[in-house]
Amino acid sequence: MTVVSLIQGRAWRLGPNIDTDAILPANYMNLTDPQELGRHCLEGLDPDFPRKLLAGDLLVAGSNFGCGSSREHAPLAIKAAGVGAVVAASFARIFYRNALNIGLPIVECPEVVEAVSTGDRLKIDLAAGLLLHLEKGTSYRLPPFPPFMQELIAVGGLMNYVMRRTKR
Amino acid sequence: MGMTITEKILAAHCGLPEVVPGQLIMARIDLALGSDVTAPIAIEEFNKAGARRVFDRKKIVLLPDHFAPNKDVQSARQCQALRKFAQEQELEHYYEVGRVGIEHAFLPEQGLVLPGDLVIGADSHTCTYGALGAFATGVGSTDLAAAMITGEAWFKVPESIKFVFRGTLRKWVTGKDLILYTIGRIGVEGARYQAMELSGPVIDQLGMDGRFTMANMAIEAGAKNGIFAPDEATLAYVRGRARRDFQCFQSDADATYCQIHEFDAGEIEPQVAFPPLPENSRPLSQVGEIPIDQVVIGSCTNGRLSDLEQAAQIMRGHKVHQKVRLIVIPATQAIYLEALKRGYLEVFLEAQAVISPPTCGPCLGGHMGVLAEGERAVATTNRNFVGRMGSPKSEIYLTNPAVAAASAILGRIAGPDALARSASIGN
Ligand code: SF4
Numbered sequence: 311m312t313v314v315s316l317i318q319g320r321a322w323r324l325g326p327n328i329d330t331d332a333i334l335p336a337n338y339m340n341l342t343d344p345q346e347l348g349r350h351c352l353e354g355l356d357p358d359f360p361r362k363l364l365a366g367d368l369l370v371a372g373s374n375f376g377c378g379s380s381r382e383h384a385p386l387a388i389k390a391a392g393v394g395a396v397v398a399a400s401f402a403r404i405f406y407r408n409a410l411n412i413g414l415p416i417v418e419c420p421e422v423v424e425a426v427s428t429g430d431r432l433k434i435d436l437a438a439g440l441l442l443h444l445e446k447g448t449s450y451r452l453p454p455f456p457p458f459m460q461e462l463i464a465v466g467g468l469m470n471y472v473m474r475r476t477k478r
Numbered sequence: 479m480g481m482t483i484t485e486k487i488l489a490a491h492c493g494l495p496e497v498v499p500g501q502l503i504m505a506r507i508d509l510a511l512g513s514d515v516t517a518p519i520a521i522e523e524f525n526k527a528g529a530r531r532v533f534d535r536k537k538i539v540l541l542p543d544h545f546a547p548n549k550d551v552q553s554a555r556q557c558q559a560l561r562k563f564a565q566e567q568e569l570e571h572y573y574e575v576g577r578v579g580i581e582h583a584f585l586p587e588q589g590l591v592l593p594g595d596l597v598i599g600a601d602s603h604t605c606t607y608g609a610l611g612a613f614a615t616g617v618g619s620t621d622l623a624a625a626m627i628t629g630e631a632w633f634k635v636p637e638s639i640k641f642v643f644r645g646t647l648r649k650w651v652t653g654k655d656l657i658l659y660t661i662g663r664i665g666v667e668g669a670r671y672q673a674m675e676l677s678g679p680v681i682d683q684l685g686m687d688g689r690f691t692m693a694n695m696a697i698e699a700g701a702k703n704g705i706f707a708p709d710e711a712t713l714a715y716v717r718g719r720a721r722r723d724f725q726c727f728q729s730d731a732d733a734t735y736c737q738i739h740e741f742d743a744g745e746i747e748p749q750v751a752f753p754p755l756p757e758n759s760r761p762l763s764q765v766g767e768i769p770i771d772q773v774v775i776g777s778c779t780n781g782r783l784s785d786l787e788q789a790a791q792i793m794r795g796h797k798v799h800q801k802v803r804l805i806v807i808p809a810t811q812a813i814y815l816e817a818l819k820r821g822y823l824e825v826f827l828e829a830q831a832v833i834s835p836p837t838c839g840p841c842l843g844g845h846m847g848v849l850a851e852g853e854r855a856v857a858t859t860n861r862n863f864v865g866r867m868g869s870p871k872s873e874i875y876l877t878n879p880a881v882a883a884a885s886a887i888l889g890r891i892a893g894p895d896a897l898a899r900s901a902s903i904g905n
Contacts, residue, residue, distance in 0.1 A: 327666060327755065331863045335870075336842040338554040339515050340545055342522065354865050374667040377700060378863060379842075380602040382519055382618035403671050404602055408618035422594045444572055457634065469527050472624045476529075 315396040315437040317415060318392025319368040326398070328355065330405070333376065333384040347383050348390025368434075370426045382412065389414045390452030392445025395434055397441070399423045404424045410459055413467035417441060422450045429472065479731030482638040484673040487727055491596040499637040499736075507537070509591060509811035509832055510625045511599035513581055513735040514542040516618075518559045520600060520744030524621035532567050533629035539562050539590060541578050542837045549845040573775040579810025579836040580678040581605035582694060582778035586686075587810055589719025593708040593726045598622070598631050603778050603860065605654070609689035610716065611726060613706030616646045617695060636702045638673040638729075643680035645744035650894050652788070654780060654858070654878040656680070657695045657751035662753065662759035670700035672736065680743040681706060686715045686786040695860050698756040748893050751815045751876035754864045762881060762893045769801070772855040773886040774867075775879050776807025776834070780858035783813050785879040790822035792883035792894055793829045799889030805847045811836055817905045831886070843868045862894045 323355060330356035334347060341347055352359040368427035369375075371389065375398035385408045388396065395465065411414045419436060421439055431444040439452040455463065465471050481489065481496065489497045491505040512520055517540050524532075532538055540560050545553035553607070557575075564572030573589060578584060582603050585591050593611035597604060600622040605706050607614035617631065625631050643656060661668070674696045681689070689706050696704025708726040716724070747761035775781070784806060798804045808814035808827045813838060817823050824835055839846030841859045849855055849872035857867065862874035875891055885896040 329863045331843075331861075331866050335865055336844060339842075340550070340556055342518050342556075345663060354870060357870075374670065374700065377666060377859065378602065380516065380600055380604075380618055382516070382600075382617040385618075386519075398671065401668070402667070402700055404616050404697075406619060408620065411620040411624075439745065442581060458500055468620050468624050469523055472627055473527050 311373050313424040315435065317368070317434040317436070318393045319432065320368045321368050321370045321426050321430045321432055322363065323426055323429060323441055324355070324369060324371040325447050326399070327374045327377055328371050329378035330376060330384040331378055334381065334387045339381060339383055344386050344390035347387040348392070351391035360391065363391055366394050367392070369396045370398070370423055370432070370460070371396065372423060373400040375401050378400035379402045380408070382408045385412055385414045387411045396423060398430070402422050411468040413463070419450055419452060419453055480735070482673065482675060482729045482735070483707055483727045484613055484637060484675070484703060485612065487594060487596055488633060489636055490594070494863055496633045499635050501635045501743055502632060503635060504630050504632050505577055505596055506897065507538050507598055507611040507625055507631055508595040509539060509597045510622055511539045511581060511585065511604060512622050513544050514553065514556045514560055515544045515621065518556045518601035519619035520622040520626065521559055521563045523620055524626055526553055527623070527627065531625045532626045535568050536570045537629070538569055538626055539585060541573045541579060541581055541584065542575060543580050544842065545663070545844050546837060547575050547835060563604055579813065580781060580838055583809035583813065586610060586690065587812060589716060589721055592710060592716055592720050592722070592724035594724050595685055598625055602697045603694050605701065605703050606690055606694040606778060607705050608641070608693035608696065609686060610706035611706060611712055613703055613705065615703045617901070623849035634671070636671055636673045638675050638733070639669055639737045639739070640675045640677065640735045642738065642740045643678035643743045644740065645679060645680060645742040647743050648747065650878070651747050652882050653691040653880045654742060655682055655746055655749045656743065657692040658751050658756065658876060659746050659760040661695065661756050662749070663700045664699055666698060666755050666757045667700040669696065673700045674699065674702055674704040676706050680708065685784060686711055686781045690782065691779050693755065698860055705719060705905060706817070748878055748881050750881070750891060751862055753862045753873045753875065754863060754877060756860065765891050768854070768875070768891045769889060770856050770885060770891060771802060771851065772847065773802060773804045773854040773882050774807065774847060774855060774857040774859065775882050776805070776809060777838070777859040778809060779860040780879050781807055781809030781813065784817055785858065786817045786822045788882040789879040790825040791841045791888070792826050792880050792897065796829055796887045798886050798888065799828045802886050802889050803847070804829070805834055805840065805885040806831050807834040807839055807846070809838055840867050842866065856891055858882050858883050863865060
């Protein structure tokens with residue numbers, strides 16, 4: 311698994327409290343194939359969303375993104391739909407953990423969320439801890455992840471981390 | 479420095495004398511749980527990683543409850559994957575349809591979770607077990623896969639918020655109302671990443687079922703876990719169920735809390751949480767006239783024996799309203815049997831309710847009572863998100879079982895007092 315640290319894309323601006331039922335309605339939870347899950351990404355919010363969402367797009371949401379269920383189907387669907395990263399004012403804790411564990415880049419940055427509109431272009435440099443709002447020419451510092459989480463991200467998620475440790 | 483009960487349990491499971499909020503730890507787990515929805519992904523990850531054996535065949539619980547009895551071919555495959563893995567790995571705790579129930583009611587009932595345990599489950603309502611004085615939290619399938627291999631999970635030690643409930647509970651006010659009220663006060667992210675420690679004289683008098691209901695909904699305030707200090711009621715509950723040793727922890731008097739909330743329970747009415755978030759709770763007296771199409775009494779929040787008892791007490795001698803469907807779902811096989819012996823099921827059947835086998839069913843819009851566009855339900859479940867029970871154009875109002883039962887009879891959201899009034903007018 312390679313780790314992307316430079317991410318650039320077009321933003322979809324979403325509101326606060328986007329829950330896991332909005333990201334992936336429960337009736338699709340009997341699917342496990344990520345590609346199929348990706349085809350239903352955010353369908354609970356807007357039935358047409360999966361068609362509008364293009365690979366490389368970014369989600370920019372208000373607070374508490376991913377609240378609700380522990381279903382990993384939610385970050386998996388987002389990742390499989392080709393979303394480059396999720397930027398939010400804050401994340402619900404299980405979603406946060408799941409995203410790190412499966413290697414979906416997430417960025418907590420309340421200031422930028424306020425400033426972004428749908429269609430704006432953003433560039434994220436995870437390694438440098440920088441987020442650029444290309445439309446407005448503004449930049450934001452991202453707080454660094456703690457060392458353990460950096461390691462998780464660096465190896466591409468929890469399973470890779472575990473495999474390395476058990477081999478050691 | 480003093481530690482909270484949450485900090486003590488985490489410290490005890492990572493071999494440290496002390497942990498502090500914000501610290502990242504790798505902790506040993508006592509139990510890991512997966513269902514027909516979340517375990518199949520974990521099993522795939524387990525196999526992909528090339529793992530051969532689980533770390534301990536006695537410490538993993540797999541059970542089919544969400545879409546079981548199988549609702550379609552796809553669900554049947556998922557349950558099959560669970561069953562096959564449990565057989566291959568000779569898991570001691572795999573429970574088949576007919577012997578099982580909704581996970582968060584079933585595990586405590588079977589004595590699988592005990593005070594002082596550290597439990598992870600690939601289901602957000604794993605926090606339910608905090609009622610027993612355990613640290614229990616929901617994780618994703620990848621966490622479950624990793625834990626099945628290593629017996630460990632990573633955690634950030636949460637800050638704790640203390641809630642103290644004083645006063646005397648009014649009639650028909652239950653654990654469900656206390657927690658809906660609390661979420662209404664602090665909001666759906668009011669305890670995000672934090673531990674909710676629930677305490678006070680009212681809690682001391684609350685039975686275990688009420689505590690399970692409250693801990694169950696800690697996640698609805700965004701919390702990592704909800705927890706109660708074990709007491710006599712806890713010990714009475716685990717006695718006869720526990721088949722291994724356990725340890726009871728208490729918070730130190732000088733433990734640090736990031737917030738303390740004190741509530742006068744005497745001020746709290748039965749609560750109704752309006753769609754689309756559990757934080758939209760209102761006192762029953764301020765609900766107004768809201769006609770309904772369906773009532774669901776069940777789930778890991780309120781499908782236990784005392785919940786069915788309260789509902790049956792209200793239903794006895796009444797019929798479900800002409801325009802309403804009432805679905806009653808005993809949470810486990812044992813609860814079903816006991817409700818049968820005590821005559822509750824007869825009360826529901828005579829009232830013209832339908833009784834579902836133990837399953838999550840409609841709670842997550844799976845089966846057994848999914849809603850169509852424009853339909854409105856009262857449910858004793860824990861989430862009223864858009865589309866949670868079916869169509870995104872349907873609505874869910876969360877209540878306790880007594881209010882749900884009275885609403886089913888009256889055809890609108892109403893409590894037992896309104897039912898008594900209408901009955902006396904009718905006479
Ligand atoms: S009853 Fe509902 S909330 Fe509880 S485990 Fe099942 S789906 Fe989840």
